[in-house]
Amino acid sequence: MKILGISSWFHDSSACLLVDGDIVAYAEEERFSRRKHTPEYPKSAIDWILDENGLCLDDLDEVVYFMNPWGYLATGVRAVLANFPKSLALAGPKAGTVWPLMRLRSMAGLKRQLCRDHNARGKFKLVYLNHYRTHQASAFFASEFDDVAILTMDFAVDGTTEVIAEGRGNKIDDRLMHTVPNGFALLYATITHVLGFKWYDEFKVMGMAAYGEPRFLDGIEKLYQLDPDSGELQLDFSYFDFQNYGMQKLFTERMKELFGEPRVPGSEITQKEYDLAVSLQEATNRYGLAMARLAKKLTNSKNLCMAGGVAQNCVMNQVICESGLFENVFLQPLAGDVGCSLGGALYRYHQDHGQPRKYSMRHLYLGPSYDEDVEPVIDRTGLVARDSEDWHGDVAQAIADGLVVGFYDGRMEAGPRALGSRSILADARSPEMKEILNSRVKHREHFRPFAPSVLADKVDLVFEPLPTCRSLDYMIVTMNVRPEWNDQLPAITHNDGTARVQTVQKAYASNYYTIIEKFFALTGVPLVINTSFN
Ligand SMILES: [Fe+2]
Structure with missing residues (x-):
């Protein structure tokens, strides 16, 4: 069975080929276009994968897309209705990296585009997956373990944010779910912007944290409540505006009461920014640990697998590994959306087709060689x-x-x-x-x-x-x-x-x-x- 996983029209577009349960090729579109984090359709990546493996698109059994357009539409409509009319901005051209309506049109026309761009007749089946499924599968089915707790922490615009699940053999069962707009990833992104940085700058904030004192930790913890027993999460939306304006406006005036004036992008970084960064890091460590405890409680597994944007936080990952909650922790190195093409292919093969496991991730040298x-x-x-x-x-x-x-x-590495x-x-x-x-x-x-x-x-x-x-x-x-x-x-x-x-x-x-x-x-x-x- 040959399954091509793809991600496109959000950020970090990529493609990945699974053949009879093995991952044989993977590439990100940015490596061909030279545009970092590109959201464009991964035409060059798909062409390289097909060419490298002597295949045409009609030789494939399935193409799997990493997002559910209907979930995306429903989540978007719900978000607009929740705070109408100001939330109409969410449907506007500046709400995301790609205009949401354009994105929907592209997703709906994906099979046509695949056939047109790769000279195919469309014999393959096109499957849309819920986004969080692709993260879960990238964590569990790439691990070497049969019995795991799966923790994904992300902001999936088709509906979910953080999910705890149990993985056994070739099946995943959900145990706890946080849904949009309640999620730690957008809280982190919002503070990143308060610090005067932009999307994808989360690594800078993590690096800054080593130079500060966590004097804003109380302030950060005012922004959300996580019930450690039930797992229920509630953000205090009097501080946030992303639920109304998307990427255009992430926080309200009230955020300034906690942290003062946001830093102007490009201006000097002062001790206050270092202190805010370490406060955010400390809150992230606590949040990750609380979610790992819930994962342990809900699955009682000795193994933990993680993926999703927040799981790229290396410092939080160290805290979870050191906690002693789990004997084994597999951190999917393609934790962000770069891993969703890989996860999507694995999910279909195991969860939906019931195929036995044979792959586990040993290295990331899966790309082109010249x-x-x-x-x-x-x-x-x-x-x-x-x-x-x-x-x-x-x-x-x-x-x-x-x-x-x-x-x-040799072959190029997958991932960042x-x-x-x-x-x-x-x-x-x-x-x-x-x-x-x-x-x-x-x-x-x-x-x-x-x-x-x-x-x-x-x-x-x-x-x-x-x-x-x-x-x-x-x-x-x-x-x-x-x-x-x-x-x-x-x-x-x-x-x-x-x-x-x-x-x-x-x-x-x-x-x-x-x-x-x-x-x-x-x-x-x-x-x-x-x-x-x-
Ligand atoms: Fe994601």
């Missing part, structure tokens, strides 16, 4: 190429000598993190390296930390163990740097003594592993800085 095209690029750009008897050793030596190395190897296929590598021992990379290469804020890639079998040498976490290979969780290493690794040790770790497995990234192994032999340090090209 090996044969490298020489023309070298000629075109005027770079100097040379052969080497020991190129791994040469790269390791260059890093140890303080050079910044661009590294390109560079994991050694398209990476910039540097020496984490250098006190100046963070500043050099932030200001000269990445052009980003000083407070954003760099992540380390560490040899998997040496991770506990440098970091305090996180034995419950089953997702250390993906930079989706922070770990504490051991105190004795803190001063030796200034470029990857964040202000709070943590690092967002990727452990490198020889079995899946052998060249990358060998470079770090040689760097370890040269320096005694089993890790390098790894940051993405973008």
Whole structure:
């Protein structure tokens, strides 16, 4: 059975192919269009997947879309009616990344577009899924576990926000559901805007948190109530306006009573913003932990699987892993909507078709490779190429000598993190390296930390163990740097003594592993800085 999962017309459009239960290819449209977080239809990603696997669209059994248009329409109509007439703005062209009415038209015409853009007759079946299902499936069916609690935390515009479910074998059963507009993800996004940042800047807020004092925590906790026993969630909507205006206006004047004037985007970041960021982080940790406790209570499983936008918060993930609530925690590395094409395909195969499990996520090297095209690029750009008897050793030596190395190897990684296929590598021992990379290469804020890639079998040498976490290979969780290493690794040790770790497995990234192994032999340090090209 061949199933193509796709996401489109929201953000981070992607496509993913499942063949007889295995994920064989995945790509995000932004990698072809060069437009970050693009909402456009993933034509290039689909074309690459079909071409790579020698297929045409009519060879597929199903195409699965990651959203339910009817749920989207019903949720939208309910939201407009709830606060009519001011909420009419929700149907306007600026309410989302794509005008909602245009989105609905695109979703309704998806089969026509598929056939037209990929020369198909339409023999395949088109299936629309509830959005949260695709997150749930990406967490559970990509894990190695048969019996799990599934926690998804998101803001799905077709109706749900946070859902706790039980996964057994190849079936998912819901246990608790929060629905739009009550959800922590939009609270987080709203405070991100109060801090003067925009959509997709949540990572900046997480990075800022290490520099503040949580003096606004009481204020953040006034914004919502979560009953720890029943799990009922209620946001205080006297502070919020996204339920009326969508992306155009997220909060009311009352929010200023709690946190003062919002920061003007682009203006200087003051201590107040750092304090608000850490207050939000602390509230996020508490919220995530409370939801994990509910998940434990409702399923009594020893395993937890997580996905959804909020599950990208690496610090919260560390708190949940350390809580001892679960023996095993699988954090889907494609936790945001980039993972929904993958989750949609897995959901159909197992939940709806009843097929047994065979896939579990071992790596993310699922995208295009361009090996044969490298020489023309070298000629075109005027770079100097040379052969080497020991190129791994040469790269390791260059890093140890303080050079910044661009590294390109094999199939592209899925998801937002560079994991050694398209990476910039540097020496984490250098006190100046963070500043050099932030200001000269990445052009980003000083407070954003760099992540380390560490040899998997040496991770506990440098970091305090996180034995419950089953997702250390993906930079989706922070770990504490051991105190004795803190001063030796200034470029990857964040202000709070943590690092967002990727452990490198020889079995899946052998060249990358060998470079770090040689760097370890040269320096005694089993890790390098790894940051993405973008
Ligand atoms: Fe989502």
